[in-house]
Amino acid sequence: MDAQVTVTIEEKIATRQVRAGVIGLGYVGLPLAVEFARAGVETVGIDIDSRKVDAINRKECYIQDVDGKLFSDLVSQKKLRATTDFSIIRNLDTVNICVPTPLRKSKDPDISYIVNATQEIVKYLHEGMLVILESTTYPGTTEEVILPMIEEKGFKVGKDVFLAFSPERVDPGNPVYNTKNIPKVVGGVTEECTRLAVEFYKLAIEKVHSVSSCSAAEMVKLLENTFRSVNIGLVNELCKMSAKLGVDIWEIIDAAATKPFGFMPFYPGPGLGGHCIPIDPHYLAWKARIHGFSPRFIELASEVNASMPEFVVEKSRAILNEKKKALNGAKILVLGVTYKANIDDIRESPALEVIELLEKGGAEVSFADPYVPEVRLHDKAWRSISTQAKNGAFQSALEESDLSIILTNHKCFDYEFILKHAALILDTRNATRPFSDSRKIVVRI
Ligand SMILES: NC(=O)c1ccc[n+]([C@@H]2O[C@H](COP(=O)([O-])OP(=O)(O)OC[C@H]3O[C@@H](n4cnc5c(N)ncnc54)[C@H](O)[C@@H]3O)[C@@H](O)[C@H]2O)c1
Numbered sequence: 043m044d045a046q047v048t049v050t051i052e053e054k055i056a057t058r059q060v061r062a063g064v065i066g067l068g069y070v071g072l073p074l075a076v077e078f079a080r081a082g083v084e085t086v087g088i089d090i091d092s093r094k095v096d097a098i099n100r101k102e103c104y105i106q107d108v109d110g111k112l113f114s115d116l117v118s119q120k121k122l123r124a125t126t127d128f129s130i131i132r133n134l135d136t137v138n139i140c141v142p143t144p145l146r147k148s149k150d151p152d153i154s155y156i157v158n159a160t161q162e163i164v165k166y167l168h169e170g171m172l173v174i175l176e177s178t179t180y181p182g183t184t185e186e187v188i189l190p191m192i193e194e195k196g197f198k199v200g201k202d203v204f205l206a207f208s209p210e211r212v213d214p215g216n217p218v219y220n221t222k223n224i225p226k227v228v229g230g231v232t233e234e235c236t237r238l239a240v241e242f243y244k245l246a247i248e249k250v251h252s253v254s255s256c257s258a259a260e261m262v263k264l265l266e267n268t269f270r271s272v273n274i275g276l277v278n279e280l281c282k283m284s285a286k287l288g289v290d291i292w293e294i295i296d297a298a299a300t301k302p303f304g305f306m307p308f309y310p311g312p313g314l315g316g317h318c319i320p321i322d323p324h325y326l327a328w329k330a331r332i333h334g335f336s337p338r339f340i341e342l343a344s345e346v347n348a349s350m351p352e353f354v355v356e357k358s359r360a361i362l363n364e365k366k367k368a369l370n371g372a373k374i375l376v377l378g379v380t381y382k383a384n385i386d387d388i389r390e391s392p393a394l395e396v397i398e399l400l401e402k403g404g405a406e407v408s409f410a411d412p413y414v415p416e417v418r419l420h421d422k423a424w425r426s427i428s429t430q431a432k433n434g435a436f437q438s439a440l441e442e443s444d445l446s447i448i449l450t451n452h453k454c455f456d457y458e459f460i461l462k463h464a465a466l467i468l469d470t471r472n473a474t475r476p477f478s479d480s481r482k483i484v485v486r487i
Pocket residue numbers: 065066067068069070071088089090091094140141142143155158159176177178179210211212213214317318
């Protein structure tokens with residue numbers, strides 16, 4: 043009986059007859075569902091947000107990185123569809139959980155989305171199913187939270203059903219690396235769980251790397267993002283230090299990066315953003331503290347990175363002061379509000395805090411971001427100024443602002459145009475460096 047169950051799902055994977063489900067159709071889940079569908083697997087996306095589900099079924103793609111034509115073809119061919127009805131899980135062989143993992147106000151992990159999704163899965167779970175958690179979380183979540191919920195229903199994991207963790211490593215806006223060609227790390231509860239999850243991913247993902255356990259796979263993702271957070275924290279601290287020492291951090295990094303080994307450049311900026319780097323290390327720190335371990339690097343990096351919006355505002359105050367102007371009453375144009383370049387995501391973006399601090403300081407803030415039509419903070423809303431040079435609004439905004447602050451280095455900004463028309467620029471991303479600045483209006487952080 044057991045062997046037969048294993049063979050069944052194995053056979054379904056081998057023949058691409060496997061019916062896949064993806065729970066959570068955001069930046070991670072939708073591209074993943076598209077990859078399985080593209081690999082010929084009949085795929086159903088499940089989300090509690092009916093607007094996303096309806097958009098998918100209407101062939102409207104809302105994730106920038108997904109190829110719109112491919113997406114629409116897959117929906118037309120019925121390889122991909124979406125629903126808010128979890129009972130579809132009865133008909134599925136696999137389900138990947140891609141729901142959010144935010145922090146509580148206390149900076150403790152909020153795994154309620156994972157728990158809610160799992161509660162729905164276990165209602166419809168059946169023999170032979172493969173469940174894979176992809177949401178970033180602390181080591182232990184899969185085995186300490188999901189496994190007991192499944193086994194409470196009378197299923198033995200590794201025998202009746204299969205459970206694994208595989209971190210999603212997608213980098214929105216990256217033109218080279220995407221869901222398909224970023225190697226997938228997989229760790230299952232048992233060897234059989236790992237083996238089946240690896241075979242399943244191989245249908246759609248170019249390279250799959252297995253590790254010994256779910257906790258190891260969970261930890262891999264946290265190492266990667268803690269590595270980024272700590273290195274960005276280090277370079278942000280060196281940026282602040284360089285300002286005191288009178289050296290240009292950007293020049294230093296460029297020169298250090300000429301070393302062909304032992305150095306990897308990281309760049310300073312206005313702070314961390316997005317759903318990963320500012321959040322994930324806190325998942326690890328929380329778990330470490332439970333085990334009586336003090337995660338000092340994580341906490342220090344987080345502190346330094348969190349101080350950057352304030353640093354940007356202080357720098358703005360200082361450079362306005364040099365021009366005999368006060369921040370209070372100054373007109374400030376923020377260029378770019380997304381947390382990184384060339385994407386439309388403003389979650390946790392440091393720009394939001396910078397805008398808030400500038401407003402608190404009495405500045406009159408406007409913003410321009412071709413990817414973001416509107417920003418809302420508390421009760422206030424701002425519409426983006428159009429950056430189309432032809433309509434003149436952008437030129438007027440640059441000319442009439444006492445200071446323009448580049449917070450996101452979108453490729454589509456016309457930096458020569460910005461340099462030509464802005465009165466004064468604070469460039470937090472070194473975006474204007476490649477363009478000549480004969481008027482010396484640029485200050486870098
Ligand atoms: N965005 C990234 O760049 C990125 C990269 C790697 C890993 N991750 C991780 O992947 C996970 C998902 O992130 P995301 O950026 O895709 O989030 P997202 O907010 O873009 O998407 C999550 C989706 O889950 C849905 N959802 C919430 N609760 C649900 C439930 N109970 N049942 C069904 N659907 C539910 C939401 O409606 C939303 O559509 C997080 O753990 C994140 O840390 C994100």
